[in-house]
Amino acid sequence: MFRSLAIFLCILSCSLLALTPRCAAQVSPSAAPQKVIIDTDIGDDIDDAFAVALALRSPELQILGVTTTFGDTETRAKLLDRFLAEAGRPEIPVAAGTPSPVKSTFTQRRYAESGHFAKPSHPNAVDFLLQQIQRYPGEITLIAIGPLMNVGAAIDKDPSTFRKLKRVVLMGGSIKRGYGDLGYGPPQGPQPEWNILNDIPSAQKLFASGVPLFVMPLDSTQLKMDEVKRAFLFSQGTPITDALTLLYHQWGQETPTLFDPMTIAFLVNPALCPVQPMHIRVDEKGFTRPDPGPPHAQNAPNASVASNTPDAQVCLDSNPDAFFRFYLSRLAVP
Numbered sequence: 001m002f003r004s005l006a007i008f009l010c011i012l013s014c015s016l017l018a019l020t021p022r023c024a025a026q027v028s029p030s031a032a033p034q035k036v037i038i039d040t041d042i043g044d045d046i047d048d049a050f051a052v053a054l055a056l057r058s059p060e061l062q063i064l065g066v067t068t069t070f071g072d073t074e075t076r077a078k079l080l081d082r083f084l085a086e087a088g089r090p091e092i093p094v095a096a097g098t099p100s101p102v103k104s105t106f107t108q109r110r111y112a113e114s115g116h117f118a119k120p121s122h123p124n125a126v127d128f129l130l131q132q133i134q135r136y137p138g139e140i141t142l143i144a145i146g147p148l149m150n151v152g153a154a155i156d157k158d159p160s161t162f163r164k165l166k167r168v169v170l171m172g173g174s175i176k177r178g179y180g181d182l183g184y185g186p187p188q189g190p191q192p193e194w195n196i197l198n199d200i201p202s203a204q205k206l207f208a209s210g211v212p213l214f215v216m217p218l219d220s221t222q223l224k225m226d227e228v229k230r231a232f233l234f235s236q237g238t239p240i241t242d243a244l245t246l247l248y249h250q251w252g253q254e255t256p257t258l259f260d261p262m263t264i265a266f267l268v269n270p271a272l273c274p275v276q277p278m279h280i281r282v283d284e285k286g287f288t289r290p291d292p293g294p295p296h297a298q299n300a301p302n303a304s305v306a307s308n309t310p311d312a313q314v315c316l317d318s319n320p321d322a323f324f325r326f327y328l329s330r331l332a333v334p
Contacts, residue, residue, distance in 0.1 A: 033062035034267060035139050035166075037129060039097075040260075041070040041146030043079050043112060044104045046251040050225075050327075051145055051260035052080070053240050056087050057330045060268050064132050064140065065093040067125035070147040070198060071104060073097040075112045077122045082115030083247075087240045090117065095128035097150045103198065108250045126153045130161050137164040141267065144170045144206075145260040147195050152202025155209055165211050169263045172196045172203070173217035173280065173288035175316055182222055183317070192286030193218055203282045213312040215280065216266060217288065220273050220318040221259040229324055230256075236332050244331075258327070262318065265326055272326060273318045277310035 038055060042048035055061055066084075068076035077096040084092050112118075129150065133140055142165055144151055155162050177183065178191030196203045207213065225233075234245040248256065266273045281291040293308040 031060070033060055034141055035062050035064055035136055036141045036143055036267070037064050037132060038066045038143045039069055039125070039129075039146055039150050040066060040080075041076065041104075042068065042083075043076045043106050043108045044071070045259075046107075046248055046253075046256045047258050047260040048145055049083065049108070049244060049247045050256065050258050051143075051264050052083065053087070053244055054261050054264040054327060054330060055143075056084075056089055056240060057333065058264060058268050061264070063089075063092050064136075065095060065128055067095045067097060067129060067150055068122075068146075069097040069125065069150045070100055071102045072106055073099050073125070074122065075106065075109060078115070078118040079108060079112035081119050082111065082117045083243055085115075085117035086243045093128065094119070094122055095125040096122040097125035098153065100149060107252060108247050111247055111250055125150045126157060129154050130158050133161050133164050139166055141166050142168045143263050143267070144168055144172070145195070145263055147198035148172075148202035148206060149199050152199060152205050155202075155205045159209070163210055167212040167214060168206065169214045169216070169267060170195075170206070171216050171221060171260045171263050173215055173314075175217050175219050175278075175280075175288060175290060175314060177217075177219045177222075179218060179222075181218075182224075183219075190287060191218070193288070196282060196288060197286035200282060200284065200286050203286075203288075207280055207282055207311050214266065214275060215288075215312045215314045216259075216262045216273055217314065217316070218259075220315040221257075221262045223258040223262065223318070223320050223323055225256045225258055225324070227255075229328060233328060233331055236334075238331075238334055241331060258323075261327060262315075262323065265323055266315065269326060272323055273315035275313035275315045278312055278314045279308035279310050280312050280314065 040048045073096040077094045080094045172195040174190040174193045176187040181188045279291050281289045
């Protein structure tokens with residue numbers, strides 16, 4: 001069994017490395033990297049760390065900073081200090097959001113508290129975000145992969161500046177499929193998704209903000225990283241994969257679901273998660289409801305006016321094999 005696994009990993013490694021030049025070739029040498037800020041609740045589930053790792057391995061992105069949201073935001077910032085330093089990117093600024101009551105388990109706390117890279121303090125996340133938007137109006141993509149406290153606070157503090165974002169790419173929501181519905185059978189129906197549910201008012205403000213919004217909901221992000229893929233990735237022995245290995249073991253569960261990395265993958269290769277225009281309404285229970293408008297309005301002669309104008313571009317389906325070929329090939333490069 002172990003010999004078979006080793007042979008398979010060898011074949012997988014060769015196949016993925018063979019894809020690397022093709023991936024690199026997709027980036028035009030003259031194309032300027034996209035300016036991004038990542039807003040994350042890293043430290044609870046493990047998918048945030050896998051998303052930050054992919055961003056670090058994507059030359060198409062210029063990471064202006066990473067902001068932390070939800071719960072113990074200062075310890076999350078310390079985790080990022082260490083992770084970025086071990087990945088060779090200590091120059092990336094880290095800003096901490098306003099702490100909130102703890103509703104989740106900070107599984108990777110030991111990693112955050114045992115490193116000697118932690119900075120003595122961190123700037124305020126909302127102030128940092130607004131300052132960067134003012135510095136680069138119309139150029140920044142905000143990648144929101146945690147509860148939306150910082151987003152809502154930024155809209156409240158300076159809505160006109162927030163509207164100068166180029167776009168927001170959000171992991172959040174549930175349109176047709178809820179947790180555990182992997183698309184093998186008929187949809188089981190939507191559920192309130194974690195990032196939306198933990199700050200419903202901020203989610204409502206974001207969808208009403210007028211900023212171009214690209215949504216990666218549960219329908220397209222339940223990407224299971226199985227044993228073979230984990231073994232391949234953790235055997236690479238690079239600083240980033242070693243850090244992910246340690247964080248994975250501190251997380252303490254078996255099979256990660258890589259919800260959040262799809263936001264990064266979409267930015268680099270939009271074909272991995274094709275989007276369609278929709279009007280999404282966030283209700284008082286945290287459901288993200290497709291709301292095209294009243295049926296009689298849709299069938300009226302002026303239906304384009306009477307029906308609800310799309311407020312988001314939404315990805316309802318993705319190909320897990322294509323995603324993992326992309327993801328593993330990026331992280332396997334030394």
